[in-house]
Amino acid sequence: MIDLYTWGTPNGHKIHIMLEETGLPYRIHKVDIGAKEQFSPEYVKINPNSKIPAIIDRDGPDGGPVTIFESGAILLYLAEKTGRFLPAEDEPRARVLEWLMFQMGNIGPMFGQCYHFRSSAPERIPYTIDRYTREVGRLYGVMDKRLSTGAYLGGEEFSIADIATWPWTKNPAAYDQDPEDFPHVKKWIKKISERPTVKRALRVLDA
Template identity: 60%
Template sequence: MIEVYSWPTPNGHKVHIMLEECGLPYRAHPIDIGAGDQFQPDFLAISPNNKIPAITDPDGPDGQPYSLFESGAILLYLAGKTGRFLPEDTRGRYDVLQWLMFQMGGVGPMLGQAHHFRIYAPEKIGYAIDRYTNEAKRLYGVMDKRLAKSTYLAGPQYTIADMAVFPWLRSWKNQGIDWNDYPHLKGWFDEIAARPAVQRGVEVLADRRKPLMDDKARQMLFGNEQYKSRG
């Protein structure tokens, strides 16, 4: 059974969805990032960047336990382990990888900044709000254009690239997005949202989610706790 150390965030849900889609047995361990669980030594031992999710597979590549952090790497690992949701042919594989990297390098960081400055930042900085809202809209436009001519992000088949992007778009309201501007992307989004495995995946640990952050959570997520030296 794969042990998943996670929290109900977009990056956590990517991995929850993949595990549900593959039907792999797993056990979810909550890492409450608002309470500072991500800084505990046991978690840092498998996720040195103090970010969720991370996994431990008791049946790793060499038959020995193997731990892995970074959600994109975990998706690739699980795809390799199961032989699913990542094409075997070279062209198809790189089609998926480029859209996965698009999510890791663009969609996640930019929409995360949009969330931060639009909702969580203690000071409302107009320049930052405009910059990241506009970048969110630009990225939505890139995906909408792609999906005007492709069933899924990486081509005709549903892959880990779709699983990586989908959870980030669930907070479209927080990003200042009007779905009417992105009809092709909206159709894709609705199709992915209707998948039973996706519906199960986004419910993993969802009962732990807290609608509002207190001062301690802000400190753990955005304050000096991030910058302490931990041996």
Template identity: 55%
Template sequence: MIDLHYWTTPNGHKVTLFLEESGLPYRLLPVNILRGAQFEPQFLAIAPNNRIPAIVDHEPQGGGAPVTLFESGAILLYLAEKTQRFIAPDLHGRAEVLQWLFWQMGGLGPMAGQNHHFARYAPEKLPYAIERYRKETARLYGVLDRRLADRAFVAGDDYSIADMASYPWIVPHADQGQSLDDFPHLKRWFETIRQRPGTIRAYELADRLAKSTGNLSPTDDEARRVLFGQDAKR
């Protein structure tokens, strides 16, 4: 059994995409990041960076003590290796998956995240910052669009953790100031993944959790204080 410490963010969705696709048994443990649950000692014990997602695998390969992991990219790679699924078995194919996984972790996620922050959540609208991150997001969409021009998925013909990592960051494309009509290969890929049964289940799960918590928004004052008021002491 895998415990998934989760909230309804793009990084959280990455792991539910994998778990719903693979059929691995898991237990969902919501971490309400809008109300400070990420700072609770029991969560920090497995996720010292106070960010979701995090997992505890109580049945690791070979037995032994449970494995705890934070960082969504590390979790995807761990689960792929555990199941021998969604990562190519050969050297070259594996390298393709890993470079695009790290591309998302180092580029698409952080830049789109800053896009969201300055366009939607920053208390002061800074035109330079909004335009800076909108353009960088568009550049990264273009990179992905060109990559998908001659292949079905990011790393080749097969759906992989590289796709699972990127897809949740494309879902809010309108909020990022992007139109998928400008990126036809990306749009085709996006629609293919959106219609997968595992994707549908993962996002239905997120919808149920959002409804059960009253659809809290990062725009309320308490959520802003928790999410955007952190410093070295917290």
């Protein structure tokens, strides 16, 4: 059994999707970041960085519990645990890993800042909004070029690179982007959104 500590953010949804895709048994522990529950002493013992998500796998590699934080690390751990969504062969594996790192190093930080300054910041700063909005558009363009040559980010198979990236990029309008400017991304977003596992993953916090 996997204990998942999470909330309804893109990083949380990554792990919801992965667990639904793999079929691993898990139970949800809601960490309300709006109420700052991520800073509670109990949660800091699980994730010293006070972010979501985090997991405790009660059936770890040595038979005992193992705790993991950082969504990318969790995806890698679950992929290796199940043998799914991460190719074993060197070159295909490298393609998936490079696009996973592209999400971690670019999509997450830039999209997060764009959304914050456009929608949540107490002061609207035109230069900052413009800077992050343009960078988000550039990153959508990088994805669109990649997806013009293959069905998924890592190649022809759905992988943890797609699972990591889709929750951040599924709504271009939230970042003042026109989906029609990125036709290959638009097709990819729709294809992933139609997966039954993804539909279930987006509802796991409803209970």
